[in-house]
Amino acid sequence: MERAFEQLRLAPIKSVNGVVTLPGSKSLSNRILLLAALCEGETKVTNLLDSDDIRHMLAALAEMGVTVSLNADKTEALVKGQGGRLLTPVAPLFLGNAGTAFRPLTAVLASTVGEFTLTGEPRMEERPIGHLVDALIDLGAEIEYLKNRDYPPLKITGKRLVGGKVAIDGSISSQFLTALLMAAPLFAGDSEIHIKGDLVSKPYIDITLGVMHQFGVQVENDNYQVFRVKGNQQYQSPGEILVEGDASSASYFVAAAAIAGGEIEIRGVGKNSVQGDIGFAKVMEQVGAKIDWFDDKIVVRKGDLNGVDIDANAIPDAAMTLATVALFAKGPTAIRNIYNWRVKETDRLAAMATELKKVGATVLEGHDFIEIEPPQQFVVTDIDTYNDHRIAMCFSMLAVGGIEVIINDPKCTAKTFPTYFEVLESISQR
Ligand SMILES: O=C(O)C1=C[C@@H](OP(=O)(O)O)[C@@H](O)[C@H](O)C1
Numbered sequence: 461m462e463r464a465f466e467q468l469r470l471a472p473i474k475s476v477n478g479v480v481t482l483p484g485s486k487s488l489s490n491r492i493l494l495l496a497a498l499c500e501g502e503t504k505v506t507n508l509l510d511s512d513d514i515r516h517m518l519a520a521l522a523e524m525g526v527t528v529s530l531n532a533d534k535t536e537a538l539v540k541g542q543g544g545r546l547l548t549p550v551a552p553l554f555l556g557n558a559g560t561a562f563r564p565l566t567a568v569l570a571s572t573v574g575e576f577t578l579t580g581e582p583r584m585e586e587r588p589i590g591h592l593v594d595a596l597i598d599l600g601a602e603i604e605y606l607k608n609r610d611y612p613p614l615k616i617t618g619k620r621l622v623g624g625k626v627a628i629d630g631s632i633s634s635q636f637l638t639a640l641l642m643a644a645p646l647f648a649g650d651s652e653i654h655i656k657g658d659l660v661s662k663p664y665i666d667i668t669l670g671v672m673h674q675f676g677v678q679v680e681n682d683n684y685q686v687f688r689v690k691g692n693q694q695y696q697s698p699g700e701i702l703v704e705g706d707a708s709s710a711s712y713f714v715a716a717a718a719i720a721g722g723e724i725e726i727r728g729v730g731k732n733s734v735q736g737d738i739g740f741a742k743v744m745e746q747v748g749a750k751i752d753w754f755d756d757k758i759v760v761r762k763g764d765l766n767g768v769d770i771d772a773n774a775i776p777d778a779a780m781t782l783a784t785v786a787l788f789a790k791g792p793t794a795i796r797n798i799y800n801w802r803v804k805e806t807d808r809l810a811a812m813a814t815e816l817k818k819v820g821a822t823v824l825e826g827h828d829f830i831e832i833e834p835p836q837q838f839v840v841t842d843i844d845t846y847n848d849h850r851i852a853m854c855f856s857m858l859a860v861g862g863i864e865v866i867i868n869d870p871k872c873t874a875k876t877f878p879t880y881f882e883v884l885e886s887i888s889q890r
């Protein structure tokens with residue numbers, strides 16, 4: 461479906477003040493929904509994210525006979541676990557551009573009896589999945605590429621896999637390992653998963669292991685190189701489970717307070733967050749932000765901002781925010797080891813470089829890094845967002861830094877944060 465193309469003009473913002481309560485984490489919401497659907501028993505999920513990525517997971521589960529009751533604002537769900545049994549859907553499962561739906565469902569459905577076709581938006585057809593499919597095929601799965609080898613859409617003839625020893629390439633996306641780990645307890649026998657290549661986005665594996673643990677499954681993790689999972693297990697409902705606030709979404713408010721001045725209290729993540737992207741706030745302390753840390757919130761104020769040179773492999777999503785913070789820091793900023801920006805919602809390295817140059821920055825785009833020097837003089841312009849929620853949200857930092865900006869297609873934030881611009885408005889003073 462074509463979305464009407466809109467533009468949003470953001471006038472310069474003088475300061476930001478107030479409280480932001482974060483929507484639930486995308487990564488946690490989709491993992492929890494899937495395990496709640498697979499487990500035995502009913503699960504009440506609170507602070508669920510209501511966004512496109514979650515909607516796609518919910519729709520897929522409904523197609524496969526899972527009953528989920530949502531409250532009025534869709535932030536609470538009661539999921540009736542199916543004990544591992546899923547119905548063969550009558551139509552293809554359309555998963556939009558949601559990696560956290562597409563990859564885990566591929567592995568779980570490959571090991572569930574039935575016929576499943578998984579499709580997505582055009583960009584999903586350009587996002588690789590070969591490393592996951594290779595590992596599943598090595599385990600005996602039947603998966604067919606319906607268009608191009610190594611890319612969605614897929615046709616899966618699911619059957620109970622026996623498990624065993626398998627290697628998976630971790631160098632492009634951690635979601636492949638996440639998917640395999642989540643499916644492994646459903647296999648008939650035990651499995652031993654070996655990582656090929658350097659595992660990227662490692663903290664997301666901790667999120668996966670944490671959620672599996674909450675649903676009663678332990679995984680033996682040998683230094684993120686070998687994972688051992690017992691087969692023939694049933695996930696068990698934790699009864700009630702709270703989705704932590706989204707740490708990647710927090711990055712925009714951390715950055716806003718650091719750039720604009722004022723004070724923002726960000727509720728929903730804190731010093732013990734299970735999400736790696738909380739690490740962005742630590743990077744921002746290095747940049748110069750003043751942050752107070754609490755158990756379930758952080759409070760952020762402005763400081764003197766200086767460019768940094770960081771390896772951002774562990775925080776690929778939040779690190780995008782640093783690229784626009786760089787516009788307001790003294791000296792250059794380098795963000796390294798982020799090759800997989802190129803295979804996400806868009807080629808994020810190319811897109812970021814293009815848009816940063818448009819506003820006047822000097823940018824070096826490498827194969828797996830970006831270096832940014834702040835503009836001598838800002839150019840007021842419109843920003844193309846490439847159907848990438850994070851580009852839209854990142855470039856709102858221009859207004860926060862006192863530069864008028866026009867965001868093209870602002871509704872693309874619906875992937876993870878449909879109300880982003882309203883929340884930003886609610887804390888902005890002009
Ligand atoms: O597992 C997850 O929830 C995610 C893992 C990351 O992807 P990669 O492992 O592909 O880097 C991240 O970028 C994505 O937004 C969410």
Ligand SMILES: C=C(OP(=O)(O)O)C(=O)O
Pocket residue numbers: 557558559560777804805850876
């Ligand atoms: C990369 C992202 O999404 P996905 O879960 O589709 O990979 C993202 O949200 O930045």
